[in-house]
Amino acid sequence: MSLPAGFAVRLSSRTKVCDGGRALVGGSRGSVLYLSDAAVDLLDGDQVVRAQPGDATTLARLLLDRGFAEPWWPDPAGPDSDVLDVTVVVPVRDRASDLALLLQALPRSVPVVVVDDGSRDRGSIARVAGDRDGLLVVHDVNRGPAAARNTGLRHVTTPFVAFCDSDVVPDAGWLATLRRHLDDPALALVAPRVLGPPRCPDDTWVERYEQARSSLDLGPEPSAVRQQGVVAYLPSACLLARVDVLNRAGGFDESLRCGEDVDLVWRLLAAGAGVRYEPAATVRHRHRAGLREWLGRKAFYGTSAAPLAARHGAAVAPLVISPWTAVFAGALLAQRRWSVPVALAAASVATAGTARRLGRSERPVRAAAVLTLEGSVAVLWQTSAALTRHYWPLAALAATRSRRARRALVVAAVAEGLADRRRVGSDLDPARYVLARRLDDLAYGSGVWSGALRSRSLRALAPDLRRPRRRATP
Template sequence: MMTYRFAAQVTLIEQNDGAVILKQIPLCVLRVNQACARLLKAVRDGGPVANIPENSVLFDQLVSRGFLEQVQTVPEAPQRYPFVSVIIPVRDRENELGRCLGSLSALDYPTERLEVIVVDDGSRDNSAGYAKKWGAKVVTSGAEGAGPAAARNCGAAAAKGEILAFIDSDCTASKEWLRQLVPFFDDSTLAAVGGKVAGISQASALDRYEDVMSSLCLGEHPRLAGKGADTFYLPSCNLLVKKDAFLDLNGFAPTMQVGEDVDLCWRMRDNGRRIAYMPGGTVFHQHRNQLGAFMSRRFFYGTSEEVLQRLHPNRKKQMVVPPLLAGLLLVFLSIPWTGFAGVLLAGIMIVMESRGLKNKTKKMGVNLGLFQLMRARLRTLVSLWYYLSFHLVRYYLIMMIVIAILQPLFIPVLLLMLGCAVMVDFRVKKVQLPFLSFLFFYILEQISYGLGVFRGCVKGMNFRSYVVELRRHMAEPV
């Protein structure tokens, strides 16, 4: 179901006592022992690799460091189709629900192995009636506006399926949704699988922005994750979960109004279960394409950070800031004020650090050129500046704007940070928008999300969302 391959510009250098993995961009060298070297050689040569938990953990670690890539292979149709219960929470969305149920009626999945459950969360319209017309089983949440988490739990309690497939009422499913995702559960280590979330419409500029920049969009590359302190999760609008794993964890936290999918996925992973994202099995989501609704939603998402930080204190925000690189970055940023002296000092620091790295890599059996190492350091500086800029823009943009108004000397710093974050995201995400339109929506998003984070922290009297754990080193970086 999932195979691995070497990432672009990664090579394996075999040695007597093991091997060294060399990644060119960003430049990174990692020494591995003989057992690991044998596995990596099999991956490189396309040979068989035993599908055992120990190998999966190793490969997942190498994927997280950028040495390997996961490759999704389209599974064959299973000999036995597991029974699937599709669960849809709804409140006052009869039109959207009808569209969702219409898409489910066209699923390419055996109807005798499928049930659709609509959980009415106190609707005042005819949502329940629409559901019955489409042949869905209708249950109630037992309240008026209990929230999607509590409603989904009610649906799970009434479900007969061994797999629970969650989708939202403002979504439609692709014909292949279940057929493409369900077979991945042949991997007994997986507790949950999520597919791609795309936008229903591409009509407006905001539709196109949301299609790529929404937090529901996880990209085009598959990903597997087990235990770990990272923040990877699967959105609940396209989430398939083994029922026994769901019930073992008591389902979604019923009192959470936002972030309940993040919390569930993190609890799964903390309990030793693995989750996977596969960019197939697409669900189409009706994104908020009016400015007010767009900003309100981002604000709402931001309020979840305080609760999630309180429930999962082990998942701290982390940022690797090596002291030498931080000092070099400061020298580069000071060049507009220091002029030629700053350029000269930066050049000397780059050369000296690169020579030190050249000696270090040579001892590991890798001979790299000085100019190659200098280019690698400059790329690393740009990456470091982006991550610092993105974090500051995400959480402190309003504060930085106020500082710039009160102290105009800070304006160049603000423009450098915002410009770096915007330019990198615009280029990487490949949004089909003019740059100025992207910039406009980007700034509104960061302001809205930042205000939501602040509101959540004030409400919970807990400001750990703003705390970043600075680390000096990554694993064997150069």
């Protein structure tokens, strides 16, 4: 679909400009895009393209769809009260005080549908919804968040709907910031960044870890959502979507008690709809502070992998492996004298093969080396994460029998934890951060294995084996 006139995009911070602007390296899939001289001229000094009739609209659409650019506006979004075509749907169960905080943060001009999903104290929910003049719909029994959102969706009369869980409080400007993304007719769904509450001196170490490393926080960089991409899913804590697209997709899968948000996003992507993550809009989520309930929630998240694998196959794979990355990672894990030379040889072969496919570039070897280096870092990162998260039962068993396996597991556990702490900028001390990181992984991995055993399928644990590309990206 064409972008409306004036809609602007700017090259992503992840996009590398090469060959004097004629080659872009990066995108959502680590590819190379060659630009004609006319296309290069359309990029202004700020690397911005504004959609206008003709080539500018085509280029802006291409850059956006391929992940080389993000939507861009020169001015702030404006107040949330100016948004008049969105209805907020809130599924809730026995969280009257949380619901009150959420409703107080919403503009009075925005219609609200509250769906009481089998609360034990229905009177409290009704009073809070009534104070906000919201439409209250009641489920006699608890049917789960997916069913509650679908019930609310059926009562929406505006063209757009925002789903907000009852334990979030939006920051000012969230709605207007998200709403302007939907001026792109190809976009079906957009979500904000989900942060924890503001820091307090008496926060526990679990809360401090969650403030930096919550499963709901997808980071500070905007991104198109892609299966196995930089941002691969969106949490349903807060979403803004087109009502007609959701209705055509059948809404949320009510058979899923967990992972229904991921399933919806992936179904929309499979249907060709656009999905985006916009961290400039933020909401605050009340994280679980107790160790037991925190670990229980992480394990609960892990149980979604098996039903998602049954629906979406390799999209949930903990490892994405190509021939050269398999050799690279395997050589390093072997910890032999030949390990480093073999790993370097695999990277060299990958660089040479990529350079051949980048023959149109002025510096094909340099561009290929950049892609291979990024791939090598990604391989190390995902291998360490897989050892300590999805495959930790197997890694722990191997560690009891092999000194090399034990060393690999310890190095992966410590190095990945320290690197992750630096990446997210946590102020929690290194020892407790690494401990929290590993407990997080142990709980999630336990949930994955529990769900896999219950479903009698290990599909959620199978790696995605990729074949090398045979031709260059056009």
